[in-house]
Amino acid sequence: MKSSIGSKVRLTVFGESHGPAIGCVLEGLPAGHKIDFDLVAQQLSRRAPGKDKTATPRREEDLPEILSGVLDGVTTGAPLAILIRNNDTRSHNYDDLKIHPRPNHSDYAAWVKYGGYNDVRGGGHFSARLTAPIVAAGAICRSILKEKGITLGGHILSIGNVCDKALDPVRISAEELENLSSKLFALNLPEMEEAMRNEVEAARMAGDSVGGTVELAAVGLPAGVGNPMFCGVENVLANILYGIPAVKGVSFGAGFAFPFMRGSQANDQMYYDEQGQVKCRTNNCGGITGGITNGMPLTVTVALKPTPSISAEQQTVDLAKKENSALKIEGRHDPCIVPRALPALEAAMAIGLLDILAEDGKL
Numbered sequence: 410m411k412s413s414i415g416s417k418v419r420l421t422v423f424g425e426s427h428g429p430a431i432g433c434v435l436e437g438l439p440a441g442h443k444i445d446f447d448l449v450a451q452q453l454s455r456r457a458p459g460k461d462k463t464a465t466p467r468r469e470e471d472l473p474e475i476l477s478g479v480l481d482g483v484t485t486g487a488p489l490a491i492l493i494r495n496n497d498t499r500s501h502n503y504d505d506l507k508i509h510p511r512p513n514h515s516d517y518a519a520w521v522k523y524g525g526y527n528d529v530r531g532g533g534h535f536s537a538r539l540t541a542p543i544v545a546a547g548a549i550c551r552s553i554l555k556e557k558g559i560t561l562g563g564h565i566l567s568i569g570n571v572c573d574k575a576l577d578p579v580r581i582s583a584e585e586l587e588n589l590s591s592k593l594f595a596l597n598l599p600e601m602e603e604a605m606r607n608e609v610e611a612a613r614m615a616g617d618s619v620g621g622t623v624e625l626a627a628v629g630l631p632a633g634v635g636n637p638m639f640c641g642v643e644n645v646l647a648n649i650l651y652g653i654p655a656v657k658g659v660s661f662g663a664g665f666a667f668p669f670m671r672g673s674q675a676n677d678q679m680y681y682d683e684q685g686q687v688k689c690r691t692n693n694c695g696g697i698t699g700g701i702t703n704g705m706p707l708t709v710t711v712a713l714k715p716t717p718s719i720s721a722e723q724q725t726v727d728l729a730k731k732e733n734s735a736l737k738i739e740g741r742h743d744p745c746i747v748p749r750a751l752p753a754l755e756a757a758m759a760i761g762l763l764d765i766l767a768e769d770g771k772l
Contacts, residue, residue: 410534414649417767420546420760424495426531426538432492433542435478435549437764439772440486442553444479449548455593455752456544458743470496473545484549491545495538508729509736513717520728537654537746540753547756550763554627557771559762562586563625563755564595566710568747569608574598578662578692581626581706590755594748613744616721620655621747625709625758630696632687632704634769641700642707642765649761650711653753655746658712662695677705709758713750718742 413421417437424431453471471493478489506529510516515535519527527533551561560583566573574597576585589595594602612619635642647659667675670693677689689705696707718738727734743749766772 412534414652415760415764417772418550418760418764420543420649422539422542424539424542425528425533426495426536427528427533428495430492430494431539431542432490433546435489435491435546435760437767438478438484438486438489438549439553440484442484442549442556444475444482444484444549445552446482448552449473449545451591452544452548452551452752452756453541456541456749458749470494471541473542489546489549491542493541493545505736505739508727509725509734510728511717511736511738512723512725513714517726517728525728532654535654537743537750537753540653540750540756543653543760544752544756547753547759550759551756553772554759554763554766557629557766559627559629560586561625561627561755561758561762562588562590562595563623563751563758564589564597565605565747565751566622566624568605568621568745569612569619571601571604571608573601573605576624576626576706576708578695578706578708579689581628581708583628586626586628590752595751609745612715616719618716618719618742618744618746620713620715621745622710622712623747623751623754625711625754627696627707627758627762630702630704630707630762631771632702634771635697635701635765636768637700640768642697642702643700645765646709646758646761649757650709650754653750653757655713655716655750656711656754657714658710660710661697662708663693664695664710667693711754713747716743716746 412423413419419436421434423433457471474492476490476492478485478487506516510520516529519535531538554561564573566575596602608619643661650656650659675693677691677693679687679689682688687704692705692708695709696702696705720738723736725734725736
């Protein structure tokens with residue numbers, strides 16, 4: 410398995426959902442950065458399971474143990490290793506999935522690729538549980554970005570058919586993003602939370618699940634960061650965002666609305682502002698042109714599929730008997746992964762942006 414990503418700032422994730430522990434190693438961080446442990450705890454709390462009915466009831470403390478790379482709370486420049494123990498595991502709930510793979514889960518594809526030796530307990534190495542160390546690493550990267558004047562955050566854009574108000578792509582403030590990133594259920598319109606929760610509860614009561622979208626943004630990025638073609642800002646960020654389980658779509662700026670526009674509508678017309686800075690009157694390109702930042706807010710929309718593990722009966726196959734079979738999944742699962750995926754996606758974005766800056770020699 411390849412579970413590493415990054416060029417100058419490199420992340421490697423290890424562990425399984427029901428193994429003794431999960432963790433990551435983060436290489437390439439600058440020495441001398443004071444770790445904001447409160448921020449790490451805050452972001453892990455946003456991702457943690459067992460907090461309400463939108464999430465799995467599995468309860469984990471998610472206390473990160475830093476094994477190397479930090480001395481007296483300050484980065485040393487050495488690889489930073491983070492370990493998070495697993496405690497609340499119920500592996501017997503997954504025994505049946507060794508021969509009855511879940512539709513839309515990695516079970517069957519991994520069974521083929523790894524000759525049946527893949528760990529299905531809680532999804533093994535394919536589990537969203539592994540986003541916990543990513544969130545911890547991302548919080549560290551986020552605080553380094555903040556020192557550089559770069560702030561990122563996001564919100565739940567939709568759950569099922571219930572939608573939040575999108576960010577204004579031209580006028581996004583650092584304060585707005587920081588406020589969203591402190592919330593467990595981040596919305597621009599808090600009054601939409603009840604309707605979204607009702608959407609999740611309706612799915613849960615039906616033995617089903619529901620997906621949604623999140624919107625991410627970063628402000629303070631200078632113009633001229635990134636590279637054309639295969640190492641552009643979109644390329645790097647999409648690569649790491651797709652590493653978060655359940656992600657099935659990533660678009661930048663107007664994204665899939667572009668095919669329905671004419672050039673006169675799509676083009677972000679430019680002007681000099683009062684400070685003599687080049688700005689755009691619109692931001693359809695999401696702050697990126699030619700793979701390089703243009704100084705406007707960077708905006709990304711991410712689509713997440715419904716959780717494959719549902720209690721309603723589904724049709725699958727019996728890998729032992731080589732025949733068709735019915736499947737009724739037991740255990741504890743998220744009826745909607747969207748609220749908990751948001752801090753993981755923010756973390757992935759932070760790690761990706763820090764790598765992009767390092768590649769440009771701006772750390």
